[in-house]
Amino acid sequence: MSNPPLLEVKNLYMHYHISDQEIVKAVSDVSFSVYEGETFGFVGESGCGKSATCRSLLRLIKPPGEILSGEILYKGQDILKLSPRAMQQFRGRQMSMIFQEPMTALNPVMKIRDQITDALYFLKNRKTEANEYAVDLLRRVGIPLPEERIKEYPHQFSGGMQQRAMIASALGPKPGLLLADEPTTALDVTIQDQIIKLINNLRDELKMSVILVTHDLGVVAQMCDRLAVMYAGRIMEMTDTVTLFSKPRHPYTYALLGSIPTRANRGKKLEPITGAPPNLANLDPGCPFKPRCRYAESVCGEELPEIRELKPGHWSRCHFLDKAESFQGVIEDYQQ
Ligand SMILES: Nc1ncnc2c1ncn2[C@@H]1O[C@H](COP(=O)(O)OP(=O)(O)O)[C@@H](O)[C@H]1O
Numbered sequence: 389m390s391n392p393p394l395l396e397v398k399n400l401y402m403h404y405h406i407s408d409q410e411i412v413k414a415v416s417d418v419s420f421s422v423y424e425g426e427t428f429g430f431v432g433e434s435g436c437g438k439s440a441t442c443r444s445l446l447r448l449i450k451p452p453g454e455i456l457s458g459e460i461l462y463k464g465q466d467i468l469k470l471s472p473r474a475m476q477q478f479r480g481r482q483m484s485m486i487f488q489e490p491m492t493a494l495n496p497v498m499k500i501r502d503q504i505t506d507a508l509y510f511l512k513n514r515k516t517e518a519n520e521y522a523v524d525l526l527r528r529v530g531i532p533l534p535e536e537r538i539k540e541y542p543h544q545f546s547g548g549m550q551q552r553a554m555i556a557s558a559l560g561p562k563p564g565l566l567l568a569d570e571p572t573t574a575l576d577v578t579i580q581d582q583i584i585k586l587i588n589n590l591r592d593e594l595k596m597s598v599i600l601v602t603h604d605l606g607v608v609a610q611m612c613d614r615l616a617v618m619y620a621g622r623i624m625e626m627t628d629t630v631t632l633f634s635k636p637r638h639p640y641t642y643a644l645l646g647s648i649p650t651r652a653n654r655g656k657k658l659e660p661i662t663g664a665p666p667n668l669a670n671l672d673p674g675c676p677f678k679p680r681c682r683y684a685e686s687v688c689g690e691e692l693p694e695i696r697e698l699k700p701g702h703w704s705r706c707h708f709l710d711k712a713e714s715f716q717g718v719i720e721d722y723q724q
């Protein structure tokens with residue numbers, strides 16, 4: 389990691405200010421970096437702020453959502469300082485996003501061809517070339533007979549094909565960073581696998597970086613170099629994928645790993661995490677995981693732990709990090 393990061397996010401806060409009595413703290417003190425060519429994952433249960441983080445990076449937050457503070461440095465430039473017009477150009481060209489639900493990104497009354505070619509700013513006024521490029525993109529994402537299919541409307545495509553068309557339109561402008569928010573959740577397993585391979589191949593071919601959001605740790609293992617585990621709008625643990633699966637250092641990560649099938653817990657009984665995540669509009673002081681944590685002590689209900697670097701590149705937010713070695717084996721605790 390000797391090169392500077394492509395994206396560096398520092399202390400980002402994003403809240404939904406529903407009323408003075410109800411403020412949903414969707415993203416709190418989120419800091420991370422993404423390097424060129426890597427895939428960085430966000431995992432965590434539903435509602436923990438993964439999508440809110442992604443949308444903040446592209447400034448796609450609508451009121452009552454608002455970014456309160458922080459920095460989002462892309463190639464060293466803070467995109468929170470860009471004018472709306474500059475931001476519009478930045479989106480798509482530098483950073484683009486694919487969504488869980490393809491129809492949120494595809495326009496139902498526009499032919500697939502026009503949706504893709506409209507974004508190809510570098511082929512502006514070169515219609516034939518833009519069309520050829522769009523056909524080639526569709527072929528690369530695995531759409532059969534692309535010369536024919538490109539003339540169709542999104543509703544003429546199956547769900548898996550719509551997903552591919554959306555990926556093609558997001559990749560058309562060759563962004564440096566692709567944000568993929570649960571890109572495979574709505575698809576069946578075979579198509580999921582194909583889409584994962586496709587994103588991995590395109591990342592290598594285009595030398596892109598990818599931020600992948602998912603609640604599926606199996607997908608993380610197949611795709612991510614490093615990842616952050618989110619809980620209640622905060623990063624609880626962040627490290628490389630191998631370390632996270634083999635030497636996790638946060639009780640929430642232990643609980644997550646114990647609740648899903650992984651290589652490490654093969655053959656063991658899986659244990660869903662008891663209790664529910666907190667309401668982000670009504671957070672108690674202290675560690676948000678405390679009510680569900682087996683290792684909590686009284687300090688955990690009083691003070692929010694800082695996120696600390698345990699070893700180079702391995703971060704965790706827990707009062708008992710010094711005892712973390714003795715948490716070894718807790719994955720088994722969560723499985724008994
Ligand atoms: N438009 C909105 N208005 C108010 N609250 C929202 C809105 N969108 C999301 N939230 C809340 O923000 C929190 C984070 O949501 P989200 O980022 O979508 O979670 P995730 O993607 O991890 O499932 C949740 O508590 C969710 O209910």
Ligand SMILES: [Mg+2]
Pocket residue numbers: 438439440569570
């Ligand atoms: Mg989401």
